[in-house]
Amino acid sequence: MKSTSKRVLLILAISLIVVGAVMGALWGTIFDNILKSQLELTNDSTTFKLWKETPIxxxxxxxxxxxxxxxxxxxxxxxxxxxxxxxxxxxxxxxxxxxxxxxxxxxxxxxxxxxxxxxxxxxxxxxxxxxxxxxxxxxxxxxxxxxxxxxxxxxxxxxxxxxxxxxxxxxxxxxxxxxxxxxxxxxxxxxxxxxxxxxxxxxxxxxxxxxxxxxxxxxxxxxxxxxxxxxxxxxxxxxxxxxxxxxxxxxxxxxxxxxxxxxxxxxxxxxxxxxxxxxxxxxxxxxxxxxxxxxxxxxxxxxxxxxxxxxxxxxxxxxxxxxxxxxxxxxxxxxxxxxxxxxxxxxxxxxxxxxxxxxxxxxxxxxxxxxxxxxxxxxxxxxxxxxxxxxxxxxxxxxxxxxxxxxxxxxxxxxxxxxxxxTPDLADEVKLLLIVPTAGQGIFFGLLGLGVFLVLVHVLMTLRGNWKAGEANAQLVVTS
Known part of the structure; x- marks a missing residue:
């Protein structure tokens, strides 16, 4: 049972590391592409709606x-x-x-x-x-x-x-x-x-x-x-x-x-x-x-x-x-x-x-x-x-x-x-938009850090299991 938990922990840790590292590195590019798609003037872009009837x-x-x-x-x-x-x-x-x-x-x-x-x-x-x-x-x-x-x-x-x-x-x-x-x-x-x-x-x-x-x-x-x-x-x-x-x-x-x-x-x-x-x-x-x-x-x-x-x-x-x-x-x-x-x-x-x-x-x-x-x-x-x-x-x-x-x-x-x-409300929306790249990278690199932490936990759990197994073996030898 403990072996299964450790495998799940290791898989989760590796997944977090991969997702965090890849998305953290690519998030800026991904965000820029999303932003560009909304800035471009198309029938369904945010920019088109704001431009057609100016809200400011x-x-x-x-x-x-x-x-x-x-x-x-x-x-x-x-x-x-x-x-x-x-x-x-x-x-x-x-x-x-x-x-x-x-x-x-x-x-x-x-x-x-x-x-x-x-x-x-x-x-x-x-x-x-x-x-x-x-x-x-x-x-x-x-x-x-x-x-x-x-x-x-x-x-x-x-x-x-x-x-x-x-x-x-x-x-x-x-x-x-x-x-x-x-x-x-x-x-x-x-x-x-x-x-x-x-x-x-x-x-x-x-x-x-x-x-x-x-x-x-x-x-x-x-x-x-x-x-x-x-x-x-x-x-x-x-x-x-x-x-x-x-x-x-x-x-x-x-x-x-x-x-x-x-x-x-x-x-x-x-x-x-x-x-x-x-x-x-x-x-x-x-x-x-x-x-x-x-x-x-x-x-x-x-x-x-x-x-x-x-x-x-x-x-x-x-x-x-x-x-x-x-x-x-x-x-x-x-x-x-x-x-x-x-x-x-x-x-x-x-x-x-x-x-x-x-x-x-x-x-x-x-x-x-x-x-x-x-x-x-x-x-x-x-x-x-x-x-x-x-x-x-x-x-x-x-x-x-x-x-x-x-x-x-x-x-x-x-x-x-x-x-x-x-307006102040529109300015708040712009500020929120501007922090998305930094916040996104922070979240994904946070996941990377969490994955690394879980790997360390897995290593410690493995080492601790090995220590306990070693102690048990030693007691058997002494008893014999």
Missing amino acids: PMYIEFYMYNVTNSEEVRNNKAKPILIELGPYVFSEEHSKTNITWNKNQSITFNQVRRWHYLPDKSIGSLDDKITNLNTMSLVVASMSHQFPESMIKFLNIFLNKEGSLFNTKTVRELLFEGYDDKVIYWLKRLEVFTHIHIPFDKFGWFYMRNNSWSYDGVFNMFTGTGQVEHLGKMHSWNYYTRVPYYDGHCADVNGTAGELWPPNETGNEVTMFVSDLCRSITLNYEEEQSVFGVVGRKFIGRRSVVANATDNADNKCFTRGKIYPSGVFDVSGCKFGAPAYMSFPNFYLADPFYLDNVVGLKPEKDKHEFQITLEPRTGIPLSVSGRLQLNLHLQPVKGITMYESVPDVFMPMLWFTERAAV
Whole structure:
């Protein structure tokens, strides 16, 4: 009976040693394969469920610039004095629709974004009135140089009658609701003569975007199937692998779509394609950052993003042939020809040229930095603060009376922060996920140790049995 128990003990010990040693050595690889299968975008992966209907709370905060001395600016008698109003805060929800799985391990889809106003988180009201440049009048004036003299005379008469240099509208009109504009009304009817195409019937910075599946365009990105390092990376946008708004490498559609990132990211920079800008932006690693106890790698937008071709030669193909001091980049081709330029809020990291031409701005790193923090092993975004400012270039326009005496200034119109962060509950799930490899190895090597211990027990039991047998034999000899 004792012999059978010892054999069972030995078999158990050897089994524990084999399982513990093999699984302990291979657990890291096994876990990585399991993790990859869940990170890859497939019909039944965890990532797909989270990506299709983003569960992380997201917000967008708008800050509007109100010009308090429009009459003086109109006659170039003073710098624009700006008062920043807001934030006007909206919750933001993302969902994906029109999903098509492709044979090249990519997925094609449209994105629906929904915004809901949150008065309790906002400062001010959507009925606040904002005075700033009349965007549509400026668009027409800025495009007039491409027309013959006779057409410029017509546009001058047209703008004097229907346009204005400044206008005053409510925040709700300027953002999502839009407002009727006589310039739009007549341009849509005179398109055959002016060849100026206006694809909307009202003007508002986010007009027609709320709950639209088509506005953001058609995305095609890699699913990471078989090559998880390509997860979330863009293949094309609106069927372009190279957008028509820029030249050279600047036209390339590259980087991630912004929501999914490849795991095991250890590089010093990450790139994301921003459809609102029709271009990619590269962020640089700055430091480690803890978000609810999860340590991530923080990437930020540095001056190189908004540098001109002199300060950053790689940006030459973004300039569209125009060289301005570092601090803004041209998105006019992406914005229906409007003289639109993006910068960091309050001209953060910009050349003093921009701040010197207006009054009321105060750039600060903590408030105006563009940043994203990624958990490196999984690529999960822990915290995002995407901050950008929209500016219109106001300058004298020959032949257009309304603009002949205006100053040359990049006028801030609004800036926004798109903010998202994991919740404490989600952070706990990420922490649990991250300790699985170490915990698994600990368990399996623990089994290995237990197996070794049981082998020692078996050896001791065998030796003890031998000792007792020896003693018994010795007593028999003595008795004999």
